[in-house]
Amino acid sequence: xxxxxxxxxxxxxxxxxxxxxxxxxxxxxxxxxxxxxxxxxxxxxxxxxxxxxxxxxxxxxxxxxxxxxxxxxxxxxxxxxxxxxxxxxxxxxxxxxxxxxxxxxxxxxxxxxxxxxxxxxxxxxxxxxxxxxxxxxxxxxxxxxxxxxxxxxxxxxxxxxxxxxxxxxxxxxxxxxxxxxxxxxxxxxxxxxxxxxxxxxxxxxxxxxxxxxxxxxxxxxxxxxxxxxxxxxxxxxxxxxxxxxxxxxxxxxxxxxxxxxxxxxxxxxxxxxxxxxxxxxxxxxxxxxxxxxxxxxxxxxxxxxxxxxxxxxxxxxxxxxxxxxxxxxxxxxxxxxxxxxxxxxx
Amino acid sequence: xxxxxxxxxxxxxxxxxxxxxxxxxxxxxxxxxxxxxxxxxxxxxxxxxxxxxxxxxxxxxxxxxxxxxxxxxxxxxxxxxxxxxxxxxxxxxxxxxxxxxxxxxxxxxxxxxxxxxxxxxxxxxxxxxxxxxxxxxxxxxxxxxxxxxxxxxxxxxxxxxxxxxxxxxxxxxxxxxxxxxxxxxxxxxxxxxxxxxxxxxxxxxxxxxxxxxxxxxxxxxxxxxxxxxxxxxxxxxxxxxxxxxxxxxxxxxxxxxxxxxxxxxxxxxxxxxxxxxxxxxxxxxxxxxxxxxxxxxxxxxxxxxxxxxxxxxxxxxxxx
Numbered sequence: 287x288x289x290x291x292x293x294x295x296x297x298x299x300x301x302x303x304x305x306x307x308x309x310x311x312x313x314x315x316x317x318x319x320x321x322x323x324x325x326x327x328x329x330x331x332x333x334x335x336x337x338x339x340x341x342x343x344x345x346x347x348x349x350x351x352x353x354x355x356x357x358x359x360x361x362x363x364x365x366x367x368x369x370x371x372x373x374x375x376x377x378x379x380x381x382x383x384x385x386x387x388x389x390x391x392x393x394x395x396x397x398x399x400x401x402x403x404x405x406x407x408x409x410x411x412x413x414x415x416x417x418x419x420x421x422x423x424x425x426x427x428x429x430x431x432x433x434x435x436x437x438x439x440x441x442x443x444x445x446x447x448x449x450x451x452x453x454x455x456x457x458x459x460x461x462x463x464x465x466x467x468x469x470x471x472x473x474x475x476x477x478x479x480x481x482x483x484x485x486x487x488x489x490x491x492x493x494x495x496x497x498x499x500x501x502x503x504x505x506x507x508x509x510x511x512x513x514x515x516x517x518x519x520x521x522x523x524x525x526x527x528x529x530x531x532x533x534x535x536x537x538x539x540x541x542x543x544x545x546x547x548x549x550x551x552x553x554x555x556x557x558x559x560x561x562x563x564x565x566x567x568x569x570x571x572x573x574x575x576x577x578x579x580x581x582x583x584x585x586x587x588x589x590x591x592x593x594x595x596x597x598x599x600x601x602x603x604x605x606x607x608x609x610x611x612x613x614x615x616x617x618x619x620x621x622x623x624x625x626x627x628x629x630x631x632x
Numbered sequence: 633x634x635x636x637x638x639x640x641x642x643x644x645x646x647x648x649x650x651x652x653x654x655x656x657x658x659x660x661x662x663x664x665x666x667x668x669x670x671x672x673x674x675x676x677x678x679x680x681x682x683x684x685x686x687x688x689x690x691x692x693x694x695x696x697x698x699x700x701x702x703x704x705x706x707x708x709x710x711x712x713x714x715x716x717x718x719x720x721x722x723x724x725x726x727x728x729x730x731x732x733x734x735x736x737x738x739x740x741x742x743x744x745x746x747x748x749x750x751x752x753x754x755x756x757x758x759x760x761x762x763x764x765x766x767x768x769x770x771x772x773x774x775x776x777x778x779x780x781x782x783x784x785x786x787x788x789x790x791x792x793x794x795x796x797x798x799x800x801x802x803x804x805x806x807x808x809x810x811x812x813x814x815x816x817x818x819x820x821x822x823x824x825x826x827x828x829x830x831x832x833x834x835x836x837x838x839x840x841x842x843x844x845x846x847x848x849x850x851x852x853x854x855x856x857x858x859x860x861x862x863x864x865x866x867x868x869x870x871x872x873x874x875x876x877x878x879x880x881x882x883x884x885x886x887x888x889x890x891x892x893x894x895x896x897x898x899x900x901x902x903x904x905x906x907x908x909x910x911x912x913x914x915x916x917x918x919x920x921x922x923x924x925x926x927x928x929x930x931x932x933x934x935x936x937x938x939x940x941x942x943x944x945x946x947x948x949x950x951x952x
């Protein structure tokens with residue numbers, strides 16, 4: 287069944303479908319069943335499945351991550367939800383020391399089918415402690431799958447796939463994506479998917495994570511009016527990483543820009559660039575370009591925040607560098623302004 | 633009151649643990665057993681006594697000082713020694729080593745090299761049992777040092793809030809590596825602090841197997857009638873250094889016990905008097921000791937002869 291729905295509704299529907307299908311699935315986390323329902327993404331779950339399968343927790347991210355692991359070891363399939371990815375750092379011992387390695391240390395005897403969902407904050411002054419994405423950090427540890435759904439369809443399919451996966455999965459959801467609407471095929475539930483070409487093009491390959499896919503699509507629209515066609519790839523699952531689709535695209539375009547929603551230093555973009563530089567050495571006509579966060583903590587005030595985040599403008603400028611183009615006059619362009627939709631405060 | 637058969641069964645477990653760890657001490661200098669060992673000589677009565685009192689099927693979680701818990705639950709020495717030698721036949725195919733022993737089929741789900749780390753896992757297991765309306769008990773063993781970690785308090789709070797069927801077992805040797813309790817604690821009594829929670833609290837001399845069992849049974853009954861978690865505070869004496877196979881009384885951070893004190897702190901010697909009362913003779917004890925020694929020698933030999941995992945194993949067991 288194809289339905290137009292928002293990203294937040296797609297998440298809630300995906301959880302409800304899996305909870306319906308499998309009694310072992312439960313959803314918990316700080317404020318999961320409160321009146322705000324994690325920005326609407328757990329809407330309807332407590333009414334339908336009761337407080338034994340959808341419940342809030344104390345402010346104990348460390349222990350609650352361990353509780354999810356212990357429940358998973360005991361045959362349940364927990365979904366642990368956080369309103370900000372930054373809070374996962376409180377559970378880092380469990381994530382990095384246990385979740386990633388317990389199966390390996392048991393020689394394959396144990397399995398940990400659990401999902402951690404966390405929201406990446408941005409705008410309205412989220413500042414340095416409510417704005418991280420951390421996908422590169424989590425992807426660094428072998429044994430954890432890390433996904434960043436961008437479209438409502440991927441929010442739906444990837445959450446269902448993550449819940450069905452017998453490995454631990456972290457899904458990171460950008461707050462601004464929650465309002466995005468799209469067509470969702472409710473029957474489409476493949477395993478956790480690799481990168482997808484979301485816009486075909488022949489002049490340059492732009493590999494994106496999360497919100498940067500939206501920015502790249504805007505850049506593509508502007509560039510197209512100047513007869514430049516970029517191929518936009520949404521990486522979706524960053525660990526384990528299959529960069530084959532990006533490499534195939536570079537074979538066609540000869541140029542690559544990585545637009546990552548994170549800092550560049552030792553981040554996912556560095557890993558992807560290293561792999562592609564090696565794999566596509568003969569096909570690349572210029573060094574790989576990267577755009578990401580400015581190398582500073584995220585500032586709160588809007589003028590500095592604007593400078594901190596990478597945008598469609600930076601993507602356009604990077605493509606110009608790759609293709610030796612003159613600078614396009616962007617003064618008449620209207621770029622995505624989040625205030626049109628996101629009114630804060632959180 | 634124990635039967636004679638039970639007494640001998642428990643004695644076999646105590647001896648198995650002691651002799652297995654003495655075997656580790658004997659071979660460690662050969663440098664083939666390349667894993668940091670945290671030996672539990674002096675600790676044996678705690679896992680043996682607590683596990684004996686928990687009805688099957690039971691689930692347990694432990695620490696890096698886990699040999700006694702593993703052996704009490706499994707009585708296996710083949711996979712145990714193979715793991716310590718890093719062999720394919722080890723319980724973790726050589727990927728666990730001494731600090732991460734587990735035996736999920738026999739109820740030992742996880743142990744950890746990071747203090748307090750398995751405490752929330754145990755609470756998650758207890759939550760899973762509550763979720764399925766099972767009364768299966770969960771016990772988590774941890775040292776007194778773990779009570780200085782946030783994960784302990786977060787876990788205790790959550791378990792008490794949700795009235796989970798979990799037994800917190802504090803193996804109190806008064807030391808965190810080399811730091812004494814007085815160097816670390818901002819409170820006087822462990823039991824008094826825990827009594828502030830909706831939790832049943834018991835304590836006993838952890839060197840005395842019978843006292844451990846009596847305290848466990850009392851607490852277990854209290855937990856069942858009150859539907860509250862339990863916290864069992866058991867003191868014991870760590871005879872050896874924190875990690876490694878040697879005594880370290882000469883280091884100066886603690887005093888060596890006198891001969892009389894040693895006897896009072898040694899769970900095996902303490903259990904002799906109980907065995908006497910049950911009518912178990914010294915020769916019956918010796919039969920058990922001989923059988924256990926033979927089992928350990930067989931396991932050691934086969935572990936030494938066993939194969940290391942092949943190169944392909946490096947990449948196996950990461951993903952399901």
